[in-house]
Amino acid sequence: MAAKAKAKATATKKTKAKKRSSSSARQSAVDSQFRNFTPYQPKKSEQYMNDAQLAHFRDILNNWRRELMEEVDRTVHHMQDEAANFPDPADRATQEEEFSIELRTRDRERKLIKKIDQTIDRLDQEDYGYCDTCGIEIGLRRLEARPTATQCVDCKSLDEIKERQIHG
Ligand SMILES: [Zn+2]
Numbered sequence: 001m002a003a004k005a006k007a008k009a010t011a012t013k014k015t016k017a018k019k020r021s022s023s024s025a026r027q028s029a030v031d032s033q034f035r036n037f038t039p040y041q042p043k044k045s046e047q048y049m050n051d052a053q054l055a056h057f058r059d060i061l062n063n064w065r066r067e068l069m070e071e072v073d074r075t076v077h078h079m080q081d082e083a084a085n086f087p088d089p090a091d092r093a094t095q096e097e098e099f100s101i102e103l104r105t106r107d108r109e110r111k112l113i114k115k116i117d118q119t120i121d122r123l124d125q126e127d128y129g130y131c132d133t134c135g136i137e138i139g140l141r142r143l144e145a146r147p148t149a150t151q152c153v154d155c156k157s158l159d160e161i162k163e164r165q166i167h168g
Contacts, residue, residue: 034064034147040140048137049129058123060147065116068109075106112148119148131155 040056079099122128129138133155143149151159 034060034067036063036067037144039144042140049126053140054123054126054128057128057143057147058120060144061116061120061123064147065113065120068113068116072106072109072113075102075109078102115148133159 037056037060040053042053046053079102082095082098119128129143130136131138131152132150134152136152138149138152142153149156
């Protein structure tokens with residue numbers, strides 16, 4: 001009860017804080033997992049990667065792709081706006097550093113968009129959701145966490161171990 005009353009009292013403050021954090025923390029769709037969907041609940045006898053499941057993942061991939069595209073646009077516009085605002089060379093040096101970070105992010109976004117496109121191609125061919133290495137079902141929960149996954153958890157970790165042995 002007391003907590004409820006307190007929550008009510010601070011409600012106005014909270015709205016302000018929320019507003020601030022949402023404008024400053026522009027989290028990239030590249031870094032964050034795409035979570036803007038309702039997890040799929042399969043029926044007991046449901047076949048893996050039936051039409052409904054394929055449609056579910058197609059939605060996730062398309063929405064994720066659109067979000068990334070919007071982000072790329074925002075970055076480009078942001079850089080164009082900023083470039084005009086700093087005629088001073090000293091300011092521009094700092095700014096170029098910021099730009100190179102933004103460009104790297106954009107590069108990662110582009111690569112991810114390409115990967116999403118390849119994944120959508122696989123969906124079209126109904127070749128989605130199975131491990132490239134061993135052929136087993138990757139599984140709905142893993143695919144929802146990593147919609148572009150092409151390997152099951154076991155094969156992926158095995159590859160990562162091999163990778164570390166070669167490079168590290
Ligand atoms: Zn596998």
